[in-house]
Amino acid sequence: MADDKAERYWWLPFVSARAARYVAYTVATVALVLGGALILQRFDFLVDFSDGSEERPPIIVRNNSIDFSNGSTSDSSTIKASWHDWSEDLTGTEWKPDHTAGYHVNRFDVTVTDAQNCSPKSGKTVTITYRNGNVDTPFVLTVKKKFGVPAFNRKEPKLDRGGVTLTQTSMTSTTPATLTFSAGGYISSLAVGNDTCTFTSSDRPVIRIQPVH
Numbered sequence: 001m002a003d004d005k006a007e008r009y010w011w012l013p014f015v016s017a018r019a020a021r022y023v024a025y026t027v028a029t030v031a032l033v034l035g036g037a038l039i040l041q042r043f044d045f046l047v048d049f050s051d052g053s054e055e056r057p058p059i060i061v062r063n064n065s066i067d068f069s070n071g072s073t074s075d076s077s078t079i080k081a082s083w084h085d086w087s088e089d090l091t092g093t094e095w096k097p098d099h100t101a102g103y104h105v106n107r108f109d110v111t112v113t114d115a116q117n118c119s120p121k122s123g124k125t126v127t128i129t130y131r132n133g134n135v136d137t138p139f140v141l142t143v144k145k146k147f148g149v150p151a152f153n154r155k156e157p158k159l160d161r162g163g164v165t166l167t168q169t170s171m172t173s174t175t176p177a178t179l180t181f182s183a184g185g186y187i188s189s190l191a192v193g194n195d196t197c198t199f200t201s202s203d204r205p206v207i208r209i210q211p212v213h
Contacts, residue, residue, distance in 0.1 A: 054082045056102045057176065059141070059157065061207040064186050066130045066139070068159060068166070070097045071176030072208070085170050085177040086159075095159045095166065095179060103213040104155045105143050110192050115205035118190065118197035126192050126209055130162075131201075132185030137162040141209060157211050 057071035057079050071083045087098035108126050112118040126141040140160040145153050164181055171177035186201045199205050 054099070054101045054103065055079060055213075056097065056099060056105065056157075056211040057082055059097075059159075059209040059211070060176075061128055061187070061209065062205070064184065064204075065180055065182035066128070066185075066187060068095075068139070068179040069176045070171070070178070073175065075176075083171050083176050086168050086179050089158075093160060095161060096156055099156070102154075102156065102211075105157055105211040105213070106155065107143070107212050108141065108157075108192070109210045109212050110190070111208045111210075112190065112197065113206045113208070115197070115199055115203045118199075118205070121190075121192035121195050122212075123193040123195070126190070128187060128207065129189040129191075130181065130183070130185055131188035132183040135185075136188065137164055137181075137183075 055078070057075055060069040060072050061067065062069075068086075070086055071080065075083075082099065082102070084097050084099045086095045088095050107122055107124050110121045110123075110126060124143045128139045128141075130137045130139065138160075139162045142158050142160070143155050144158040146156055147153075159179070161179075164183075166179040166181055169175075169178045169180065186203070187199055187205055187207070189199065190197045190205070190207060
């Protein structure tokens with residue numbers, strides 16, 4: 001009986017070996033493609049030639065419960081048409097405007113109102129520190145390349161949430177989407193590169209961060 005089974009299924013080892021080779025080949029191919037894409041992206045060999053088609057709205061930061069708004073109610077109708085909700089990355093540590101058609105971002109121009117002694121600034125990294133009691137939480141806005149389609153390699157704004165939970169209020173036709181951290185503290189400092197402004201608990205800074213193409 002055993003000899004009959006062995007004779008009947010003589011082909012099984014060959015099929016198993018072929019399947020194993022196919023799986024190994026597929027895994028190796030996927031790893032090679034993803035690894036190559038990461039290397040090409042890192043050294044700017046892959047670019048998004050479309051460059052985007054829409055102006056990006058400003059990011060407005062304000063309030064004692066810190067709010068990050070993807071737009072301003074004072075925006076023109078053209079800019080309001082480019083409002084989008086925020087989108088959380090798969091890593092769960094960063095947020096970005098869900099704006100596939102937005103232009104490449106090369107830097108941020110930053111201005112502050114409702115607070116004294118903070119001149120306009122410009123740079124690729126914006127750090128806003130929120131103080132609640134003795135705890136400082138840094139929120140860092142940077143320019144990063146998108147890894148994914150559409151708009152692969154597009155330079156876009158990314159907001160590191162500082163290890164805390166941000167709650168999103170989706171946009172409407174009259175109000176921009178907002179990320180909120182409610183903790184009863186205040187915005188204690190703003191740094192663009194090495195250029196820093198500090199604020200007291202009585203200040204109410206409104207920080208306008210404009211992505212620049």
